[in-house]
Amino acid sequence: QETQLNMADLGAPRAEPEPDNRSVYIYDCRPESRESSEREIEISGKDFTQFLQAVRKVGELANGKTLHLLQSVDQELTKATQERINYLPHYHTIVQSGQYEYYASEGQKALPYAFAELIDNALSATSRNPGVRRIDIRLLFDESQGGPAVVVMDNGRGMTSKELNNWAVYRLSKFNRENSTFQSDHSGYVRPTPVPRSLNSDISYFGVGGKQAVFYIGQSVRIISKPVGSPDVHEFVMSKEDFERKEKNKEEIYSGIIRNRKPGDCSHVKVDEERFLQSLILEEEGKDSFTAIVINRIQPEHVTYLRNDFILWTRELAHIYHYYVHGIHGNDLKNEKKADSPSNIDIQICLLERSPRLPKLINLREIDKDMQTLYINSSVAEFEFKASKGSDARVEGLIRYHPFLYDKETYPEDPYNSTPENDDDDCFIFQAEGRGKRPIFECFWNGRLIPYSSVNEFEWCAKPKKMCTVPLECYNRISGVLFANDCFQVSTNKLTFMDLELQLRDKETIFTREQRVKISREFTIWLKECHERFDKQVCFIGYHGTTTRTDV
Amino acid sequence: QETQLNMADLGAPRAEPEPDNRSVYIYDCRPESRESSEREIEISGKDFTQFLQAVRKVGELANGKTLHLLQSVDQELTKATQERINYLPHYHTIVQSGQYEYYASEGQKALPYAFAELIDNALSATSRNPGVRRIDIRLLFDESQGGPAVVVMDNGRGMTSKELNNWAVYRLSKFNRENSTFQSDHSGYVRPTPVPRSLNSDISYFGVGGKQAVFYIGQSVRIISKPVGSPDVHEFVMSKEDFERKEKNKEEIYSGIIRNRKPGDCSHVKVDEERFLQSLILEEEGKDSFTAIVINRIQPEHVTYLRNDFILWTRELAHIYHYYVHGIHGNDLKNEKKADSPSNIDIQICLLERSPRLPKLINLREIDKDMQTLYINSSVAEFEFKASKGSDARVEGLIRYHPFLYDKETYPEDPYNSTPENDDDDCFIFQAEGRGKRPIFECFWNGRLIPYSSVNEFEWCAKPKKMCTVPLECYNRISGVLFANDCFQVSTNKLTFMDLELQLRDKETIFTREQRVKISREFTIWLKECHERFDKQVCFIGYHGTTTRTDV
Numbered sequence A, B: 001q002e003t004q005l006n007m008a009d010l011g012a013p014r015a016e017p018e019p020d021n022r023s024v025y026i027y028d029c030r031p032e033s034r035e036s037s038e039r040e041i042e043i044s045g046k047d048f049t050q051f052l053q054a055v056r057k058v059g060e061l062a063n064g065k066t067l068h069l070l071q072s073v074d075q076e077l078t079k080a081t082q083e084r085i086n087y088l089p090h091y092h093t094i095v096q097s098g099q100y101e102y103y104a105s106e107g108q109k110a111l112p113y114a115f116a117e118l119i120d121n122a123l124s125a126t127s128r129n130p131g132v133r134r135i136d137i138r139l140l141f142d143e144s145q146g147g148p149a150v151v152v153m154d155n156g157r158g159m160t161s162k163e164l165n166n167w168a169v170y171r172l173s174k175f176n177r178e179n180s181t182f183q184s185d186h187s188g189y190v191r192p193t194p195v196p197r198s199l200n201s202d203i204s205y206f207g208v209g210g211k212q213a214v215f216y217i218g219q220s221v222r223i224i225s226k227p228v229g230s231p232d233v234h235e236f237v238m239s240k241e242d243f244e245r246k247e248k249n250k251e252e253i254y255s256g257i258i259r260n261r262k263p264g265d266c267s268h269v270k271v272d273e274e275r276f277l278q279s280l281i282l283e284e285e286g287k288d289s290f291t292a293i294v295i296n297r298i299q300p301e302h303v304t305y306l307r308n309d310f311i312l313w314t315r316e317l318a319h320i321y322h323y324y325v326h327g328i329h330g331n332d333l334k335n336e337k338k339a340d341s342p343s344n345i346d347i348q349i350c351l352l353e354r355s356p357r358l359p360k361l362i363n364l365r366e367i368d369k370d371m372q373t374l375y376i377n378s379s380v381a382e383f384e385f386k387a388s389k390g391s392d393a394r395v396e397g398l399i400r401y402h403p404f405l406y407d408k409e410t411y412p413e414d415p416y417n418s419t420p421e422n423d424d425d426d427c428f429i430f431q432a433e434g435r436g437k438r439p440i441f442e443c444f445w446n447g448r449l450i451p452y453s454s455v456n457e458f459e460w461c462a463k464p465k466k467m468c469t470v471p472l473e474c475y476n477r478i479s480g481v482l483f484a485n486d487c488f489q490v491s492t493n494k495l496t497f498m499d500l501e502l503q504l505r506d507k508e509t510i511f512t513r514e515q516r517v518k519i520s521r522e523f524t525i526w527l528k529e530c531h532e533r534f535d536k537q538v539c540f541i542g543y544h545g546t547t548t549r550t551d552v
């Protein structure tokens, strides 16, 4: 944006008397200039303002730009100058934001974690619903209806047009919104009142999740939302194509249009292109409030994956939201404590294809092969504890016991990692049954799983170095869960905790149970009890020889 | 930005004859309005333009906003309306960009990887230097001189003010710059001509590295740059403070000022605040071109780490840039092949404190405890190969043999992970000596290490399942390196490859050596030879009993 008007000779003071007609030559060296030769400008009798007016005729001067009058192109500046620049983030900031955020570990499929961001938002939006909280994920893969598209819909509080505007602002979060009372350094932020297992539905943090998810899944998004109390629906489209067009036409990149319209009014939809959109809009009528995120131009490999690995990724979602969907006690199929606190959260997934015509429909609550369901239902006892540090940092934890029954360990296999590691070459495994070398704890943040962080063990529940009263293999029969609140930080893609384990290992972190007792002693007693009450292990000792009994 | 002028009664047609004086009441409901009561506006005989003029008196109407005339606050819209919105990314996009990008695995220190981004840029900028390529990292921790500050300086080609402007644009990369010939989808991108081990210094890719690094390290950056051929120096400051001020004053967030000045002119520096800056600017004179990145307001915990763990993080940098610093054959202390291709890259690190007064100075080339140096110097033979897929994707690889000598394996220990895993409880280790369970290959991208990606093994160099001619423990005596070009994608923080291993496992990937021979056979022959020539192993067989010799 630096612009140089190269003046061949700009009226430098001369000794000789001035001639009647003085003029200078001007080269327009601004990048956008198309003139190749110099222009002569008469300057006799002109003051600087008049001179500028003359320059103006050479070419329009844009608002806010800086120009330099130079005598030769490579001359030194006679004094320091300042020039105004603009450095708006490129639109790839939004469009490619998710591309690498969800890279995950090599080869792992990250799509469930992108969906999770949209579910997070829906959970947050429905948190104050008096009745059922409905979250609908629809995969519209019928091309004759204008697919493939992905719709995530919730019956939450919706967004006003101001809030919809804010949705679109990258990195605008609850901490730095205009009307937020807390500073951007989170000072003044009041945490929601603690609830059991931090199931507070307050899973918004960075102001990026929705955008990253949407542009990881596809290349265009339409958000349709009706806030409570408003008679109108607000609609906003953001797409890669749109950005590219605006860039090409030198229009303002981050400027867009919100459409305000009546519910059910689909007069703006091109009939032949997006049929599904029409029926979606027709559904609006009669709804008090809702938000629908409609993603278009889905990456083809995502369509393949979502279709072919339906079981896999829905199971991963059931894993992430296990405690939101099943309530604080989780999916206890023996149903002992479940009825105390039923969940009103319905997360439903629907896959619509051209053929088969029958939609595939599943409610996350029906899934019973996710890891937490397996852990809960193969365990026979729970050991609860709390950890705290400072005033606000809270972790609830529990350890479950998976007994040895008759002829085998009941510690569940991980269905994701069905191929056991081929360790045979290098070592003989003795007590690696049960949990094996897996970490003890899965970790949840504000109630939802952070999939790539786990905590191996704590000192007080680790296999002791010296002999003890409990057989060592019992330490391999425990699994655990940690529920942290958002005092513990997670990465922007919500795949890992920043330093949960480190923080918990800190000397100032205190582990407690109901009463203030020594947790390591308590744990050992509990483990011993579990072993004695639940393990049904037959042990043959003193082998003498084999006797073959002939049939009578 | 939606604004509602709520008209209590806007001249609805009436049946009765019009009275002389007609008027309507207007509520100014725009968020910025301070008026609490309605205003009466006379409308007798006014047309719409005149009416608007009257409204204007109620309050100034800002350019580009959308207003609604509503009869009641919650009335339905009589027709769909559109409203213009802006959604500029929040400045946290830049200021917090690195915060979570470098989270790395829990508890690991990410600072060396932030420095690496700045070194990447300097390598890129100096790639066409005819002489020595100097990259200076200075840690100015003497508070009496205005520290702590971090300076990264290079004698590369520098930036014009246009390029400096571009530096500041988040996500603007070589692929989507205005004058770039290739599309943003990278079509048309011409890869630099292949060079051995992809040491092409072309390590810019996403348009985020510098910004993320700078704001991970501190909260303010000053970039000073002089491009070749320009008599002037360009200077630009970007800081969190600045952004906050602009937000508060409702100024344009992404607008700033580049200062153009003579080299050595430090008249704009506050003398008492940043003394080091003055001497830095005085150094400018006589330099043909350079770039200095001056980072201020360093996070205190970074200062502590950089000071106390100097050896650790400089070693990690030496590891990352091993082949840039030592040339394609690496740091071979026996010096056999090194002289063929000396490196002209000098990466120097200097720690200046108040006390001790003596600066701590190290050239990355002097470091000989980084992993690659250890691998190279404990190995006795190399097996080179290539892998290719499609037309452009290239990987060069090599495997090194670390023999058993007399009484122990020579495979080097990882000095970062000095505590060996406590596996004893669970298994007896037989052949885990040497490499143990570590992956074989470290992976480099355009010549620099991608620290969190490694490749375990390939089929042809893995321990065979059935008996073979080479003792199995020899397979634990190999380490390896892969040099990939940028056909293989890395994450934006350059900590992991997206899918290197997956791509290499692909059936279409072909492994070759000089001639087209079967690589698995070649490898086995090589390994056998290594064993026979280099392993000095004494093996006692047929133990008969212990004889104690009494001293004569």
Ligand SMILES: Nc1ncnc2c1ncn2[C@@H]1O[C@H](COP(=O)(O)OP(=O)(O)OP(=O)(O)O)[C@@H](O)[C@H]1O
Pocket: A117, A120, A121, A122, A125, A154, A156, A157, A158, A159, A163, A166, A167, A172, A173, A174, A203, A204, A205, A206, A207, A208, A209, A210, A211, A291
């Ligand atoms: N389904 C929804 N219903 C109502 N409001 C929503 C919905 N989805 C998003 N929003 C609003 O849009 C904002 C931006 O969402 P986005 O997911 O991009 O960021 P975030 O949730 O604030 O932070 P994070 O990066 O942690 O996800 C939210 O804070 C919320 O106010």
Ligand SMILES: Nc1ncnc2c1ncn2[C@@H]1O[C@H](COP(=O)(O)OP(=O)(O)OP(=O)(O)O)[C@@H](O)[C@H]1O
Pocket: B117, B120, B121, B122, B125, B154, B156, B157, B158, B159, B163, B166, B167, B172, B173, B174, B203, B204, B205, B206, B207, B208, B209, B210, B211, B291
């Ligand atoms: N030391 C330097 N000398 C000259 N130009 C530089 C220097 N550092 C940065 N630049 C310019 O600024 C641009 C932006 O740098 P930045 O590191 O932010 O992104 P990038 O290098 O383009 O991509 P990446 O995200 O991969 O680092 C670079 O592309 C380069 O043109």
Ligand SMILES: [Mg+2]
Pocket: A117, A120, A121, A203, A204, A205, A208, A209, A210
């Ligand atoms: Mg969110």
Ligand SMILES: [Mg+2]
Pocket: B117, B120, B121, B203, B204, B205, B208, B209, B210
């Ligand atoms: Mg860079």
